Each structure stands twice: as C-alpha cells, then as structure tokens.
Amino acid sequence: MLELKNISYLVDEQSTTKEIIRDVSFKVDERFVAITGPNGGGKSTIAKIVAGIVKPTSGRIIFDGTDITDMNITERARLGISYAFQQPVRFKGITVKDLIKLAAGNEKGNVDICGVLSEVGLCAKDYINREVNASLSGGELKRIEIAMILARGTKFSIFDEPEAGIDLWSFQSLIKVFEKMYERTNGSILIISHQERILDIADRIVVIANGEVSAEGKKEDILPELLAGTAACPALTEKMK
Amino acid sequence: MDQIQKTLLEEIAGLHEVPQGAYNIRVNGGLESRNTTENIDIVTKTDVSGIDIYFKPGTKKESVHIPVLLSQTGLKETVYNDFHVGDDCDITIIAGCGIHNGGDRDSEHSGIHSFYIGKNCHVRYVEKHYGSGEGTGERIMNPTTNLELGENSTLEMEMVQIKGVDSTIRTTNGVVGKNGSLTIKESIMTHGHQTAESHFRVEMNGEKSHVNLVSRSVARDESKQLFCSEIVGNAECTGHSECDGIIMDHSSVSAEPQLTANCIDAELIHEAAIGKIAGEQLTKLMTLGLTEQEAEEQIINGFLK
Numbered sequence: 001m002l003e004l005k006n007i008s009y010l011v012d013e014q015s016t017t018k019e020i021i022r023d024v025s026f027k028v029d030e031r032f033v034a035i036t037g038p039n040g041g042g043k044s045t046i047a048k049i050v051a052g053i054v055k056p057t058s059g060r061i062i063f064d065g066t067d068i069t070d071m072n073i074t075e076r077a078r079l080g081i082s083y084a085f086q087q088p089v090r091f092k093g094i095t096v097k098d099l100i101k102l103a104a105g106n107e108k109g110n111v112d113i114c115g116v117l118s119e120v121g122l123c124a125k126d127y128i129n130r131e132v133n134a135s136l137s138g139g140e141l142k143r144i145e146i147a148m149i150l151a152r153g154t155k156f157s158i159f160d161e162p163e164a165g166i167d168l169w170s171f172q173s174l175i176k177v178f179e180k181m182y183e184r185t186n187g188s189i190l191i192i193s194h195q196e197r198i199l200d201i202a203d204r205i206v207v208i209a210n211g212e213v214s215a216e217g218k219k220e221d222i223l224p225e226l227l228a229g230t231a232a233c234p235a236l237t238e239k240m241k
Numbered sequence: 242m243d244q245i246q247k248t249l250l251e252e253i254a255g256l257h258e259v260p261q262g263a264y265n266i267r268v269n270g271g272l273e274s275r276n277t278t279e280n281i282d283i284v285t286k287t288d289v290s291g292i293d294i295y296f297k298p299g300t301k302k303e304s305v306h307i308p309v310l311l312s313q314t315g316l317k318e319t320v321y322n323d324f325h326v327g328d329d330c331d332i333t334i335i336a337g338c339g340i341h342n343g344g345d346r347d348s349e350h351s352g353i354h355s356f357y358i359g360k361n362c363h364v365r366y367v368e369k370h371y372g373s374g375e376g377t378g379e380r381i382m383n384p385t386t387n388l389e390l391g392e393n394s395t396l397e398m399e400m401v402q403i404k405g406v407d408s409t410i411r412t413t414n415g416v417v418g419k420n421g422s423l424t425i426k427e428s429i430m431t432h433g434h435q436t437a438e439s440h441f442r443v444e445m446n447g448e449k450s451h452v453n454l455v456s457r458s459v460a461r462d463e464s465k466q467l468f469c470s471e472i473v474g475n476a477e478c479t480g481h482s483e484c485d486g487i488i489m490d491h492s493s494v495s496a497e498p499q500l501t502a503n504c505i506d507a508e509l510i511h512e513a514a515i516g517k518i519a520g521e522q523l524t525k526l527m528t529l530g531l532t533e534q535e536a537e538e539q540i541i542n543g544f545l546k
Contacts, residue, residue: 051528053524053528072527073524073527073528074527074530074531074532074533077527077528077529077530078530081528082528083528085521085525088525089519089521089522089524089525091522091540091543092457092485092543092544093457093542093543093544093545093546094539094540094543094544095543098539098543099529102526102529102531102539103529105529105530148529152529152530
C-alpha cells in the first residue's frame with residue numbers, strides 16, 4: 001500500500017544543517033500499523049511527508065505502486081490519502097456539517113453526517129451546525145477530525161496522536177472507534193500513538209527515535225520490548241514498590 | 242423593471258418577482274411599486290426624498306421589503322427612510338441597494354435610515370449592498386443608520402456588502418434603552434481599488450442594555466478598509482464588539498475600536514484580529530482533496546457567512 005524508501009529530511013538551522021529524518025524506510029501493507037517513539041523523534045514529520053505537507057530532501061514515497069514523491073497535498077488526497085492532524089484546525093464560520101461534506105467531497109449532502117458523528121460519540125443534533133471554532137473543546141475537535149477521516153472513507157488514513165488532549169472517558173470510546181475501524185477497513189491505517197491500548201490493536205509497530213527507525217516488527221515482538229523499556233526507570237520502580 | 246433591474250433585485254433581496262406583504266421598490270430615483278398592509282403603512286415624504294414606514298403596535302410576523310435599484314449612470318440621490326415601529330411588534334425589514342453602472346459617470350446612493358422602535362419589540366433588519374456593470378463610473382453607497390431602541394426591545398441587524406461597491410462610508414449611530422438588546426453583524430468584502438469604511442457609535446443609556454457588534458471583513462487586491470467602533474456604557478450594561486479581518490494580496494485593513502464606560506456597572510469588551518488566511522486552514526482543506534484556490538474560497542465563504 002505505502003512504502004517509504006530512504007526518506008531524509010534536512011533543515012538549515014542557524015548555519016548548520018539538522019537532520020530531522022535520516023534514511024527512513026518502511027512499508028505499510030497491513031491493515032493497522034502504529035508508529036511510536038519519543039517526543040521530537042520525527043513521527044509527525046513522517047506523517048506530514050506522507051500527506052505531502054513536508055517535502056523530503058531525498059528518498060521516494062510509493063503509494064499503491066505509484067511514485068507520489070512529487071505530488072502535492074491535493075493530488076495525494078485525491079489518490080486516497082487522509083490525514084488527521086495532531087492539532088485540529090479551527091475555522092471561523094465553517095460548521096461541522098460543512099467540513100464533513102467537504103471531507104466526503106459531496107456538495108449534495110449525501111454523506112451520512114449523523115452516522116460518522118455517532119461513530120466518534122457525538123450527537124449530530126448538537127453538533128452539525130456548530131462552528132468549528134474556539135467554542136469547541138480539544139476533545140470535541142479531535143473527534144470531529146476523526147469523523148472527517150471516516151467521511152472521506154479513503155483506502156489509506158493517517159492519524160497523528162488521536163489520543164492527545166482527550167480525557168480519560170473520551171479515550172475509552174476513542175479506542176472503540178479504532179477497534180471498529182480495524183474491523184472494517186479495506187485499506188491501511190497508519191497511526192502515531194504513545195498509548196499501549198492503541199499500539200495493542202496494531203499488526204505492526206515502527207519505532208522512530210532521533211529521526212531514524214530504531215525498531216520495527218510485529219506487534220507481538222515490539223510491544224513487550226517497549227513496555228519493558230518504560231518500566232525500567234529505577235526511581236519509578238523503587239517508588240512503586 | 243428591465244432585466245438588469247430584476248437581476249439587481251435578486252442579488253440584494255433574493256426576489257424573483259414582487260414580494261409578499263408590504264413593499265416599496267424604488268428604481269432610478271422614483272417609485273416603481275408599493276404595497277401596504279393593514280398593519281404596515283408606507284407614506285412618501287413631502288419635504289425630502291424618501292418614505293415613512295409605520296408599523297402598528299402589536300404587528301406580528303410581518304415583513305416589509307424596501308429595495309433600491311439604480312441602473313442609470315450618473316444618478317446621485319440621498320433618500321430618507323424612517324421606520325416607526327409601535328410597541329409589541331415582531332417584524333422583519335429587508336432593505337438593500339443594488340447599483341448597476343454601465344457608463345462613465347459615478348452613481349451614488351446615500352440611504353439615511355432612522356429607526357424609532359417602541360417597547361417590547363423584536364425587529365430583524367437585513368441589508369445587502371451590491372454593485373455591477375462594466376462602466377468606468379464608480380458605484381458609491383454611503384448609508385447612515387440611526388437607531389433608537391426602546392425598553393425591552395431587540396434589534397438584530399445583518400448588513401452585507403460582498404461585491405461591486407467601489408466606495409462606501411457606512412455610519413451607524415444607536416441608542417439602546419432599558420433592557421434593550423442590539424446585535425449588529427456586518428460582512429464586507431472589497432476588491433480591486435475599492436474602499437470601505439464603517440463607523441459605529443452605540444450608546445447604552447438604559448439599565449441592563451446590551452450591544453453585540455461583530456464585523457467580519459475580507460480585503461483583496463489593492464482595496465482599503467477602515468473599521469471604527471465606539472461603544473459607550475452610560476448605565477449598567479454589557480457591550481461587546483469584535484472586528485475580524487482577513488487581509489489578502491496588497492490590501493490594507495485598519496481597526497480603531499473604542500470603549501467608554503461612564504458607569505461602574507458597565508462591562509465592555511472589544512476583540513480585534515487582522516491577518517492573512519492561516520496556512521494550516523488551507524493545508525487542512527487541501528488534505529480533504531480541495532485545491533488551494535478552492536480551500537481559500539471555502540474559508541472566505543465561511544468567514545463571511
């Protein structure tokens with residue numbers, strides 16, 4: 001479905017060149033692949049490179065057999081790539097209904113707005129005419145962001161930390177959204193997450209640290225290593241005794 | 242009415258033919274047609290150009306259309322329209338002005354609207370300004386609105402100028418009485434070398450009076466806009482004004498908000514923001530499959546809606 005081949009991304013910072021992403025290669029063929037790793041490691045940059053928001057300095061991106069490296073954001077979106085932002089964007093005057101219709105690419109309103117909002121735990125009656133502005137909470141915006149991806153129904157979807165900024169109660173229902181999505185998807189989902197319960201749904205996990213792939217493999221192999229790693233802080237282990 | 246005038250009427254009032262209920266259609270400086278109802282009377286002024294519109298006390302769920310159309314180049318007019326709204330009314334007023342200038346001389350309409358609104362009323366006022374025509378003559382509109390809002394009355398005003406007006410100076414002066422509530426929503430878009438100025442001054446004289454003034458504007462090309470608002474709280478009251486501008490190309494937008502509290506219980510707030518379209522908004526809509534231009538249109542349409 002998606003292949004990153006030797007992707008590097010360099011930026012010039014105060015007369016030195018910094019490598020944000022260094023020679024990253026991996027494939028997404030399974031239904032559900034998770035990217036995890038420390039903050040600042042380059043995960044979101046990889047998502048943006050796939051969506052076309054950031055242009056890599058070198059390397060190629062192959063999507064369904066087509067080289068999309070030189071395509072812009074719109075072209076990639078039309079080929080079937082969706083991207084749920086880590087920080088959803090607010091729009092003055094644009095309503096939830098407007099955005100979901102735009103996402104569905106359907107001016108006539110044939111999209112099941114109620115259906116997609118219900119999937120993310122929002123009642124359409126309360127939300128369709130709300131403006132996607134600062135009056136919505138972070139958790140509500142995140143759900144609307146996910147609903148847009150559901151409305152698009154493309155073969156490839158990227159979610160960038162969907163759990164960030166979501167309260168505990170919402171998190172429980174969020175997990176259910178992804179579990180359902182896993183059951184139904186006809187394509188692939190790439191999800192950036194720190195949450196064990198999300199990683200646990202994944203078929204494969206790619207660990208990105210310092211701009212590189214530091215580990216990659218089946219969930220069964222990678223997740224136990226990650227969990228062992230997080231439990232290894234001696235101070236915490238001591239205090240938790 | 243000819244085809245040009247019909248098009249103007251549709252643009253400013255969404256009307257394909259004469260409206261239901263009371264109306265007064267003014268075309269090229271003269272009366273085209275008029276209808277009155279049992280509760281709404283329209284009388285031509287004798288001292289100056291214009292009309293007096295009388296709403297009987299207790300008039301409910303009725304509307305009046307008062308469109309003004311200019312299609313003759315070089316025509317300049319000042320028109321006085323006074324609205325006398327009796328107590329306990331619930332009414333809608335649909336005003337608007339369309340100028341089609343196909344010639345080389347300036348066309349100008351200055352509408353001076355005065356509202357005298359009694360007690361316990363709910364009034365909705367909708368005004369749309371529109372210009373068209375290929376001529377080099379300018380299309381100029383300088384509306385002045387004077388408001389007196391009585392006790393327990395609510396006035397909601399929606400004023401829109403999206404296209405084709407070369408130069409406008411919009412002046413609104415209001416006085417709000419006890420428990421009165423005034424809401425003004427203004428949407429303006431300017432293109433080319435157009436200029437638009439809005440001047441608002443609202444005095445809240447009655448206890449528990451309220452004003453909410455929201456202006457959204459988009460300036461494109463080389464156009465220039467100025468927004469001035471002054472809210473004066475002379476009693477226990479709440480006032481909020483908001484000026485939100487999107488600036489594009491080589492345009493210029495200025496905001497000069499002013500708040501004056503003359504009473505310890507006056508609570509006044511102003512918010513102003515001017516800037517270009519946020520890059521992340523464009524990016525988001527492009528990830529939904531829109532081109533950059535389509536994304537820009539959606540953002541502006543939503544913003545001015």
